[in-house]
Amino acid sequence: MGKRKLIRVNYKVDAVVSINNIRKKCSVRDISLAGIYLILNHPCEVGDKATITVQVVSDSTSGEIVLTGSVVRKDSDGVAFEFSELPLDSYLFLRNVLVYNLGDPESIDSEYRRHLASRKMKAGHK
DSSP states (O other): OTTOOSOOEEOOOEEEEEETTEEEEEEEEEEOSSEEEEEOOOOOOTTOEEEEEEEEEOSSOEEEEEEEEEEEEEOSSEEEEEEEEOOHHHHHHHHHHHHHHHOOHHHHHHHHHHHHHHHHHHHHTO
16 A cells, blocks of 8 residues: 555546446446556456446536546455546546545645646656
8 A cells, every 4th residue: 555646535436447348337446547456346457447437426526527547456355446547627626525524725736736747757767
């Protein structure tokens, strides 16, 4: 667990994951600006690509966001995905979830900037 780069929050909503040409309903356990953990019993391997559709429900809105990512870890309860890209609307939604749960927008923004800088440095060294 020490590899986590960004704060995660518990976020219990439904989702659908499309992985290895199969769509499967599942539940979100937690989420960050870099990844998501799904309660999912599905054969997959680290590195597999997926599209994840997360249901968005609140007092003022309902809908869904679509995220893309890769399997980075799996265990007996589910699968952890790291986002490969994060469109602006998804970033804003996830940021709002984190701010609502943590109440510290400056720390969240600062942490995400550091995460992006780290990813750029790694990409430049491939």
